[in-house]
Amino acid sequence: MIDWNMEYDAVIVGAGPAGSHTARFAAEGGAKVVIIEKRQEVGSPVRCAEGAARRSLQEAEVIIDPKWISGEMDGAMIIAPNGNYLEVDEAKAGAEVGYVIERDLFDQALAKTAVQRGAELVLKCSATALIKDDTGKVCGVKVNHMGEEKEIRAKLVIGADGHESLIGRWAGLLPKLEKNDIISGLQYRMTNLDINHKFVQFYLTKEFAPGGYIWIFPKDETTANVGIGIVISEIKHKGHLKELLDGWIAANPKIAQGEIIDIIAGGIPVGHPVDATVMDGLMLVGDAGRQTDPITGGGIGNGCKAGRECGLTIAAAVKANDFSAKFLQMYETAWRDLLEERLYRNWMAKEACLGLDDDVFNKIITTMDEVGITEVNVFNLLVVIKDKHPELVEKFQDLI
Amino acid sequence: MIEVDPRICLHCAQCVGTCPYMALELNDMHIEVNDNCKKCLWCVVSCPVGALTMVEG
Ligand SMILES: Cc1cc2nc3c(=O)[nH]c(=O)nc-3n(C[C@H](O)[C@H](O)[C@H](O)COP(=O)(O)OP(=O)(O)OC[C@H]3O[C@@H](n4cnc5c(N)ncnc54)[C@H](O)[C@@H]3O)c2cc1C
Ligand code: SF4
Ligand code: SF4
Numbered sequence: 001m002i003d004w005n006m007e008y009d010a011v012i013v014g015a016g017p018a019g020s021h022t023a024r025f026a027a028e029g030g031a032k033v034v035i036i037e038k039r040q041e042v043g044s045p046v047r048c049a050e051g052a053a054r055r056s057l058q059e060a061e062v063i064i065d066p067k068w069i070s071g072e073m074d075g076a077m078i079i080a081p082n083g084n085y086l087e088v089d090e091a092k093a094g095a096e097v098g099y100v101i102e103r104d105l106f107d108q109a110l111a112k113t114a115v116q117r118g119a120e121l122v123l124k125c126s127a128t129a130l131i132k133d134d135t136g137k138v139c140g141v142k143v144n145h146m147g148e149e150k151e152i153r154a155k156l157v158i159g160a161d162g163h164e165s166l167i168g169r170w171a172g173l174l175p176k177l178e179k180n181d182i183i184s185g186l187q188y189r190m191t192n193l194d195i196n197h198k199f200v201q202f203y204l205t206k207e208f209a210p211g212g213y214i215w216i217f218p219k220d221e222t223t224a225n226v227g228i229g230i231v232i233s234e235i236k237h238k239g240h241l242k243e244l245l246d247g248w249i250a251a252n253p254k255i256a257q258g259e260i261i262d263i264i265a266g267g268i269p270v271g272h273p274v275d276a277t278v279m280d281g282l283m284l285v286g287d288a289g290r291q292t293d294p295i296t297g298g299g300i301g302n303g304c305k306a307g308r309e310c311g312l313t314i315a316a317a318v319k320a321n322d323f324s325a326k327f328l329q330m331y332e333t334a335w336r337d338l339l340e341e342r343l344y345r346n347w348m349a350k351e352a353c354l355g356l357d358d359d360v361f362n363k364i365i366t367t368m369d370e371v372g373i374t375e376v377n378v379f380n381l382l383v384v385i386k387d388k389h390p391e392l393v394e395k396f397q398d399l400i
Numbered sequence: 401m402i403e404v405d406p407r408i409c410l411h412c413a414q415c416v417g418t419c420p421y422m423a424l425e426l427n428d429m430h431i432e433v434n435d436n437c438k439k440c441l442w443c444v445v446s447c448p449v450g451a452l453t454m455v456e457g
Contacts, residue, residue, distance in 0.1 A: 242449050
């Protein structure tokens with residue numbers, strides 16, 4: 001139970017995967033941490049397509065539990081506008097392939113592990129402002145807990161508050177996002193579908209998903225998450241995103257025959273990595289640290305990887321009794337070593353892909369399928385295309 | 401000012417993160433608008449389900 005009078009080593013704002021995983025590693029290292037979550041139940045309502053790469057989760061040392069695995073995939077299919085597709089198995093994927101998870105159970109499992117390792121968790125507790133001392137250094141957060149205004153004092157404040165990311169914006173660490181750097185997503189859980197339930201499917205189509213893609217992530221033989229995510233610069237009028245998804249479904253009889261049993265939505269930051277995710281007494285992690293992959297929009301694996309580093313840094317800072325930006329560089333360096341190069345490259349690739357026509361996507365997918373490559377990632381894709389269709393990659397010159 | 405249609409809103413917080421001026425907050429399953437709003441309409445257009453409207457005043 002939280003002790004409102006005590007000074008914590010760290011208060012972690014947000015019990016998503018990034019926040020809970022941070023808390024676990026901090027607590028394991030002996031730090032006294034409290035997670036605050038504004039919702040009444042961790043992980044619910046879900047705002048996710050629920051695809052997660054097994055490899056990323058393993059690398060982040062997430063404890064794999066069959067309870068939150070909804071399906072193990074044979075691979076991914078990337079489908080061109082003309083219907084040709086590229087099949088990618090897990091070894092080749094490198095993206096969000098492997099598991100389709102039950103995201104609410106996943107988030108709850110991570111939070112539970114953190115608590116079992118010694119973290120405290122407070123629900124219905126929303127951070128409303130940063131508290132600063134006389135010197136201007138962050139020393140806690142103001143919160144609203146079940147209607148009451150309170151304060152939590154801590155040596156470190158961790159912004160793990162997702163796309164909302166108020167902590168990072170209050171701290172002045174997050175520059176304004178461009179319209180190309182925000183994805184708006186809408187998804188239906190549908191059943192009675194006629195689908196290949198062993199593959200996650202990504203549809204490229206300028207007509208229905210300009211500046212993004214439509215996905216089908218299977219939950220069982222006839223049930224799947226069917227969703228759309230596109231950059232908001234491509235959303236032209238109120239309600240447009242929903243019109244696009246509904247339009248695509250109507251044009252696909254095997255999907256249109258199904259029934260919608262749940263609707264979810266959400267935003268994803270897909271900007272390039274920010275200059276700093278730490279300052280004296282504060283760190284940002286997960287979507288709040290803009291660590292989400294700009295091509296796939298996936299942030300679970302990256303959030304867990306960065307969360308592990310963030311938690312280890314909290315524990316080290318406590319041992320050294322040093323909470324300065326200088327000490328917290330340990331986290332900054334560690335997560336950048338793991339993620340930054342790929343984030344940056346995929347951000348540039350996302351920029352270059354915006355506005356590509358359907359016939360270009362058709363050619364890319366056909367070429368890839370013919371050539372066959374060992375690991376599908378943006379770099380390998382571009383190398384192959386440069387070889388076969390040099391005219392297509394002029395926009396991407398800087399990346400190769 | 402911005403108005404939310406509670407019959408449509410999915411409480412997804414997309415608009416909260418997207419608003420460039422921190423004018424929106426999601427509190428206990430409803431969106432609140434504060435004085436920071438600059439009427440840029442990013443939230444109105446980007447809401448996945450069209451739950452937001454700019455009304456006079
Ligand atoms: C439609 C959609 C589909 C997606 N599909 C995938 C996918 O298939 N695979 C994938 O890897 N990623 C996917 N993502 C992205 C993924 O959901 C995020 O990257 C991931 O949730 C980030 O985790 P996080 O812990 O950083 O933040 P979140 O999971 O967003 O957690 C943040 C938490 O902080 C809480 N919070 C916010 N503000 C406050 C406050 N002031 N006080 C207290 N608590 C607060 C929130 O309630 C929330 O629980 C998808 C996103 C969307 C929107
Ligand atoms: S983006 Fe739309 S649906 Fe989501 S919280 Fe805002 S108003 Fe509600
Ligand atoms: S109109 Fe612009 S400033 Fe006002 S709430 Fe919407 S996004 Fe924010």
